[in-house]
Amino acid sequence: MSLEVRPVGESELGDWLRALKAGFLRPPVVTDEEVEQRLPQFDLSRTFGVFDRGRVVATFRSFTQDLSTVGGGSLVADAVSQVTVSPPHRRRGVLSRVMAGDLAAAKERGDAVASLIAAEYPIYGRYGFGPAAWTTEWSVDVTRAGLDPRRTGQPDDGGSIELSDGAEIRKIGPEVHRRMARVRAGVPNRDTQGWERSTGLGFQGEPWIEPFYAVYRSADGDVQGYVAYRSDDKWDDGKQPINTATVRDLIACTPAAERALWRYLCSLDWVTTVRSGLRGPDDVLPLLLPDPRAARVVSHADMLWVRVLDVAKVLQGRTYASSGSLVLELRDAAGLAGGRYRLDASPEGAECSRTTESADLALDIAELGTLSLGDESVVRLAELGRVEELTAGAAVRADVLLRAPRRPWCPDIF
Template identity: 85%
Template sequence: MSLEVRPVAESEFGDWVRALKTGFLRPPVVTDEEIQGRLPHVDLDRTLGVFDRGRIVATFRTFTQELSTVGGGSLGADAVSQVTVSPSHRRRGVLSRVMAADLATAKERGDAVATLIAAEYPIYGRYGFGPAAWTTEWSVDVTRAGLDPRRTGQPEDGGTIELSDAAEIRKIGPEVHRRTARVRAGVPNRDARGWDRGTGLGFQVEPWTEPFYAVYRSASGAVEGYAAYRVDDKWDDTKQPVNTATVHDLIACTPAAERALWRYLCSVDWVTTVRSGYRAPDDVLPLLLPDPRAARVVTHSDWLWVRVLDVAKVLEGRTYAGSGSLVLELRDEAGLAGGRYRLDASPEGAEVSRTTEDADLALDIAELGTLSLGDESVVRLGELGRVEELTAGAAARADVLLRASRRPWCPDMF
């Protein structure tokens, strides 16, 4: 099979979108309006098509991303998105060919990691990606939550909750988002297109329904969080409201803002159920309720996957609560980031260097991706046979160094 892999030309972009929709099993209809709406927001040099006799049979797009890491720093990332292979060309090595070329280019460009959100779990481990951040969604039965029905929707800390609109969220949201990324690992930056799409102010691929917006301001008047949510309109046979509020975006850069926004959402009249949207697995929501059992888990899954391309940038680009040293033997079949590395870390910083010392731990590069944002336990991976402990006690020492106090969270799909 002779296939051509190359960036698509502007004149081919409509065909590329059609192939994208075909791969995701969506109606393969593309309008001129959709092409003109999408086109300004893609870098055609990083929008790849796989051509079979002139027909696009696979899609692959990347863009520049900044990903927050433990301690508030950021890593330059090659964000991989819109990966499809048409049903007629599956299982022929098409994705392997494109992915290998892209990762090599990202490595040469100087990206610390590649990132993606996997449609299917088994696909990306073979390319060195590991699940670095998981996500959980809760459905809260407000009637069982135990919240005081006499409470108003206003916080009790001197702050305020005010209803707002898309224009204000577009103005204040980016700074709240940036501040949140400084206190939580796994948060990717949002570009202007992301904000326009998320507030309905730009071109929308799907039909847009305007949400409600609630903004939290501290007692000093500083904006510290906001929530975007939609509410359905349902009543039971006895004329009682049974409405569900579904959260589409809740960003809070302080604990006070997060608590206040959840309490507000659980106090809206006629709302009997709150769907949380995708949150970090250790979100405060369940334990914020007098009866945490009122929050039922409805989704729990892997979410953000990370492929380490530069070991030193990843391990030096985060903070460490304690001090210690580790020698890691990293296996990388693609030859991009393998080798033996020594990590010397302390609260003052970290240094990573190549070494010939005996290794403490041996692991595939995908497992380092899983560990990169402080979420997973090295001891647990060892028990699964995915990390080999070569020095007694090294896995426990690694956990002390690498694990973060809060689990990483990626609030966006990309």
């Protein structure tokens, strides 16, 4: 049976959205109003449908993304999203066909990497993607946290916290987010439509419930962070409040702002539990509490996957805390970024180019994606057999060179 792969036209977006919803096991109902609201979100030239006798049986979309890397720089990424294949058309190579075309186009454009959030773990490694950033969610039992019950929600560093609204967050949020991305790898940029959706404007995939917003300002009035959160309304049989505050978004560009916002959340009257939302695995939250055991991990999983398309751009686009050299032999079944490369790095900068020198390490391009944002250990990958150490001690040298001081964090699902 012949399947046609091509970008969708404007008149076909409704059918494409129905196929998308069906693929994610959501009711396949799309109204004309939804199509009209969502159309501005899509670059139709990069919104692909797979058609079987005129019917959309698979969906695939990509868009340009700026992804922060170690040291405050950014990489241009081909962000892959909304990938589905209808159940009757699975195991026919449909995704492989579309993915190959998209990655080739991204390589031709000069994108440094491709990125995605994987709904299922086993799928994307075969296309050269590796998990580069993980996420953790905590549930904090405020009654056990050991915080002084007499303290107010205001910080003790001379700064202040004030309630806000979505209109103000749309104004101040982008700059706080940009500043945060300069100190944390793995953060994708948010466009204007993203800020509008996160504050209740534009198309919403589910009924909008207005959150509470709180903003942290330093002693000199500089806005350094904000939090959006919701709370339920629960009381026990003894007329005691047992409410849960759930974080939807907490962005802080300084440690002071991050500490102050968590303490504010844990000081809310009637709130006995705080759910952190998706955070970096090394978030300060547990150790911020006098009793860190009050913060229980409720979720820990891979989040951001990276596929390296340009080795030199990825390795030259970040900073390094120490000096060193590595020669990497990279295997890439798709033929997009394989070969042997020499990296010479120092705190002053880095150079990376193809070489014929003997390799120190041999690895698949997917493993370089896993290492690209400074999170994973080369030594651990070598112990797993996923990196081959060709020069004694090269894995340790690579760890010293490549590991970042803070783990990467992707705060957004895209």
